[in-house]
Amino acid sequence: MEIMKEDTTYLQELRKIAWREELRKSIPAKERTAKERVSMPSQDPIIRSTNSDEVNTGLMSELAIGEAQRCLDCVNPTCIDGCPVNINIPSFIKHIEKSDFLGAAKVLKETSALPAVCGRVCPQEVQCEATCFYTVKLKKAPVAIGHLERFAADFERESGSVSVPKIASDNGYKIAIIGSGPAGLSAAGDLAKMGCDVTVFEALHEIGGVLKYGIPEFRLPNSVVDVEINSLKQMGVKFFTNFVVGSTASIQDLRDEGFDAFFVSSGAGLPNFMGIPGENYSGIMSSNEYLTRVNLMKAAHADYDTPVYIGKNVAVIGGGNTAMDSVRTAKRLGAERSMIIYRRSMDEMPARVEEIEHAVEEGIEFMCLNNPIEYFANENGHVSKVRVQKMELGEPDASGRRRPVPIENSEYELDVDLVVVSVGVSPNPLIPKSLPELEMTRWGTIVVDEDTMQAKNVPDVFAGGDIVRGGATVILAMGDGRKAAQGILNYVQSKK
Amino acid sequence: MSKIINKEILSDKVVKIEIEAPRIAQKRKAGHFVIVKIGEKGERIPLTISQADESKGTITLIVQKVGVSSHKLCDLAVGDEVSSVVGPLGQSTHVENVGTVLCAGGGVGIAPLLPIVEAMKEAGNKVISVLAGRSQEFIILEDEIRKASDEVIIMTDDGTYGNKGLVTEGMEEVIQREKVNLAVTIGPAVMMKFCSILTKKYNIPTVASLNTVMVDGSGMCGACRITVDGETKFVCVDGPEFDAHQIDFDEMLMRLRAYKDEEADAYQSFMNNK
Ligand SMILES: Cc1cc2nc3c(=O)[nH]c(=O)nc-3n(C[C@H](O)[C@H](O)[C@H](O)COP(=O)(O)OP(=O)(O)OC[C@H]3O[C@@H](n4cnc5c(N)ncnc54)[C@H](O)[C@@H]3O)c2cc1C
Ligand SMILES: Cc1cc2nc3c(=O)[nH]c(=O)nc-3n(C[C@H](O)[C@H](O)[C@H](O)COP(=O)(O)OP(=O)(O)OC[C@H]3O[C@@H](n4cnc5c(N)ncnc54)[C@H](O)[C@@H]3O)c2cc1C
Ligand code: SF4
Ligand code: SF4
Ligand code: FES
Numbered sequence: 001m002e003i004m005k006e007d008t009t010y011l012q013e014l015r016k017i018a019w020r021e022e023l024r025k026s027i028p029a030k031e032r033t034a035k036e037r038v039s040m041p042s043q044d045p046i047i048r049s050t051n052s053d054e055v056n057t058g059l060m061s062e063l064a065i066g067e068a069q070r071c072l073d074c075v076n077p078t079c080i081d082g083c084p085v086n087i088n089i090p091s092f093i094k095h096i097e098k099s100d101f102l103g104a105a106k107v108l109k110e111t112s113a114l115p116a117v118c119g120r121v122c123p124q125e126v127q128c129e130a131t132c133f134y135t136v137k138l139k140k141a142p143v144a145i146g147h148l149e150r151f152a153a154d155f156e157r158e159s160g161s162v163s164v165p166k167i168a169s170d171n172g173y174k175i176a177i178i179g180s181g182p183a184g185l186s187a188a189g190d191l192a193k194m195g196c197d198v199t200v201f202e203a204l205h206e207i208g209g210v211l212k213y214g215i216p217e218f219r220l221p222n223s224v225v226d227v228e229i230n231s232l233k234q235m236g237v238k239f240f241t242n243f244v245v246g247s248t249a250s251i252q253d254l255r256d257e258g259f260d261a262f263f264v265s266s267g268a269g270l271p272n273f274m275g276i277p278g279e280n281y282s283g284i285m286s287s288n289e290y291l292t293r294v295n296l297m298k299a300a301h302a303d304y305d306t307p308v309y310i311g312k313n314v315a316v317i318g319g320g321n322t323a324m325d326s327v328r329t330a331k332r333l334g335a336e337r338s339m340i341i342y343r344r345s346m347d348e349m350p351a352r353v354e355e356i357e358h359a360v361e362e363g364i365e366f367m368c369l370n371n372p373i374e375y376f377a378n379e380n381g382h383v384s385k386v387r388v389q390k391m392e393l394g395e396p397d398a399s400g401r402r403r404p405v406p407i408e409n410s411e412y413e414l415d416v417d418l419v420v421v422s423v424g425v426s427p428n429p430l431i432p433k434s435l436p437e438l439e440m441t442r443w444g445t446i447v448v449d450e451d452t453m454q455a456k457n458v459p460d461v462f463a464g465g466d467i468v469r470g471g472a473t474v475i476l477a478m479g480d481g482r483k484a485a486q487g488i489l490n491y492v493q494s495k496k
Numbered sequence: 497m498s499k500i501i502n503k504e505i506l507s508d509k510v511v512k513i514e515i516e517a518p519r520i521a522q523k524r525k526a527g528h529f530v531i532v533k534i535g536e537k538g539e540r541i542p543l544t545i546s547q548a549d550e551s552k553g554t555i556t557l558i559v560q561k562v563g564v565s566s567h568k569l570c571d572l573a574v575g576d577e578v579s580s581v582v583g584p585l586g587q588s589t590h591v592e593n594v595g596t597v598l599c600a601g602g603g604v605g606i607a608p609l610l611p612i613v614e615a616m617k618e619a620g621n622k623v624i625s626v627l628a629g630r631s632q633e634f635i636i637l638e639d640e641i642r643k644a645s646d647e648v649i650i651m652t653d654d655g656t657y658g659n660k661g662l663v664t665e666g667m668e669e670v671i672q673r674e675k676v677n678l679a680v681t682i683g684p685a686v687m688m689k690f691c692s693i694l695t696k697k698y699n700i701p702t703v704a705s706l707n708t709v710m711v712d713g714s715g716m717c718g719a720c721r722i723t724v725d726g727e728t729k730f731v732c733v734d735g736p737e738f739d740a741h742q743i744d745f746d747e748m749l750m751r752l753r754a755y756k757d758e759e760a761d762a763y764q765s766f767m768n769n770k
Contacts, residue, residue: 286717
């Protein structure tokens with residue numbers, strides 16, 4: 001992928017360090033490959049579907065070391081090609097194998113601002129673990145890179161000795177970050193390290209973007225995100241919440257206040273609806289609304305003021321991570337039936353495999369190859385039924401996925417009292433609207449230079465994450481943030 | 497955090513508060529609103545910016561107690577902090593000199609109507625305001641509205657104050673007697689629906705400012721969605737003002753009931769614990 005020549009030599013040199021050589025020789029490769037992949041300890045499905053504690057409880061040291069021993073410390077570590085930010089995977093894993101857990105965390109932090117987050121939410125099965133030697137050549141279960149990443153990051157956090165990165169001396173540049181999701185946080189971290197004066201503006205009252213308002217506690221505890229935010233604060237990054245750039249102040253206002261460059265990481269927050277009859281009945285809401293009420297506003301806690309409708313028969317429309325999070329949240333809030341209605345088959349679901357497996361264990365009903373076509377309401381205008389049409393898979397479409405085709409006369413009705421629509425999001429239009437000269441795609445994403453993340457036509461504006469990619473992933477957003485930080489530094493330096 | 501620097505009790509149910517918010521004060525125009533959150537466990541509620549003082553860096557909100565959150569806000573004292581105030585949100589009112597503007601406000605809608613009345617007057621319009629409520633205690637801000645109007649008509653359902661009758665009766669009287677170029681209506685959804693039916697009959701362009709349920713107020717959740725001219729719109733970013741004759745008020749009425757039971761229960765227990 002993006003590995004440069006120098007990087008590979010750097011990898012090779014690290015691999016030749018004496019302790020790595022020794023460690024490699026300490027266990028024969030045959031023995032390493034004969035081991036079974038570790039399984040992540042998790043809460044019992046019956047118990048966890050009634051609480052909001054994290055599902056995966058994390059590896060203990062012995063398990064982590066055992067799993068680290070599986071890694072062959074390959075000459076050509078193909079796993080790195082699968083990681084969008086090219087984490088030095090064998091290096092951090094070998095630190096774990098020799099019980100230097102803080103050392104492992106340090107390796108991770110060289111590349112990733114939020115390893116505890118990525119270890120939990122990356123779709124490893126299509127990234128680093130998909131290109132691991134075990135998957136590709138041995139046709140065996142890959143090294144559990146994600147679990148190990150989480151282990152090292154959690155160890156560091158729980159040890160209380162989280163290292164605050166070294167900050168270069170103040171370089172006099174003032175940078176504004178718009179949006180505090182993973183893209184914004186990682187850019188903020190890098191820019192602060194480079195010695196910039198960094199301010200993050202966030203529209204909501206909480207910092208973290210989707211990590212806070214979207215992804216539920218049972219998958220990514222807020223406390224994990226807060227530790228990272230605190231370390232940014234210690235690095236001198238300033239945060240302004242309740243500040244909508246474009247409304248509270250325009251980019252021009254901020255230029256006038258002395259900001260030299262901007263990183264737009266405002267995400268893809270606009271929920272899509274399907275536009276089918278009855279979709280505006282009460283009891284039908286976007287996953288953003290549902291998850292925001294529950295995660296950000298803590299609606300399910302009696303002492304918080306925000307209400308949320310507690311459904312008995314809940315249908316969630318869609319097959320992505322957002323759909324899984326919504327349906328599992330509904331289950332935890334006491335739904336009798338929690339159903340996924342998805343128009344393609346289980347194999348095409350874009351959600352992380354682990355989340356689908358967890359959802360199955362928790363008793364979520366999967367109605368694949370089904371598509372809602374109309375809603376009906378009771379006399380109060382509250383949704384009571386959904387009319388569903390069965391689908392079959394046809395020829396592959398442009399995306400390579402087989403296109404779902406409706407089966408005639410297959411419609412039936414299901415009783416529902418809460419429907420969560422989770423069929424994708426569109427980019428947040430606020431910033432583009434306030435900067436009309438920005439070049440946009442027809443999907444409403446900002447066009448940027450791939451290497452520097454600089455926007456076309458507006459040289460002091462850079463952008464990354466979902467506002468550039470549409471709904472993507474945490475790790476891609478973070479990678480963009482890092483690239484943009486470098487791009488921004490080069491830009492401001494060239495200007496003065 | 498934004499500090500409350502002034503508070504005036506306008507009536508039993510209505511409080512006017514002035515809050516420090518220098519940036520919002522600078523940017524706001526008539527029709528803009530803010531989202532306010534009170535306390536860590538508070539809910540996010542939308543409130544129209546009634547006035548702003550750029551030099552002092554403050555905005556003024558007029559809040560009517562209807563449920564838990566509005567009550568909590570009204571209970572705060574001068575010097576207390578409001579946890580979050582974000583804005584200015586929404587599209588500002590399109591203000592121009594069109595001639596005669598008929599402004600109809602009912603109950604909860606009178607507060608957000610005030611800045612529009614003021615802006616319409618300032619633009620050189622003749623402004624006739626009709627204020628309506630169930631009884632005298634629901635007619636709020638009469639003095640303020642009077643100051644910015646050429647004429648004020650008061651209507652109460654029970655005749656305890658002004659004329660006995662509905663807001664639409666007051667409006668129709670004006671429409672029959674003189675040329676009205678634009679109507680503005682803010683209040684409970686049913687009221688706006690009937691105002692809209694009335695002005696449609698007389699072909700008077702009409703703007704309604706909608707008070708849907710909101711969560712984020714920035715286009716992220718869709719809680720505030722309504723149908724205008726067959727299309728789904730988000731009140732927080734596309735509105736809050738729309739062409740009243742295109743709004744599907746029946747759908748809006750239905751959606752406003754979504755959390756009625758939960759709100760009523762919450763209010764009951766809040767008042768019991770006070
Ligand atoms: C429920 C859910 C589950 C997901 N699960 C996974 C997963 O398991 N794995 C994975 O890799 N990805 C997952 N994703 C996707 C991932 O979260 C996103 O791709 C990622 O968060 C994008 O990061 P971002 O920084 O671009 O934007 P966001 O995280 O969306 O953050 C943008 C922030 O900008 C703020 N903002 C917007 N406009 C303005 C403005 N004008 N002024 C100030 N602030 C503004 C917003 O309030 C928001 O806080 C999931 C997404 C959702 C919704
Ligand atoms: C854009 C916008 C601007 C607004 N401006 C103002 C303002 O300037 N001053 C002001 O006092 N209020 C204003 N509102 C209404 C205000 O947001 C609500 O009164 C508030 O959210 C109620 O919260 P609560 O927790 O106190 O009551 P809740 O518990 O949410 O509601 C209590 C009861 O009041 C009813 N109710 C709630 N909101 C409304 C409403 N908007 N219209 C009619 N009935 C309602 C509910 O159905 C319920 O029966 C505005 C609303 C919007 C969308
Ligand atoms: S960041 Fe994600 S893709 Fe990269 S190594 Fe970690 S888990 Fe794998
Ligand atoms: S490819 Fe797999 S076995 Fe090889 S270094 Fe990477 S994680 Fe280890
Ligand atoms: S309040 Fe969330 S989209 Fe309007």
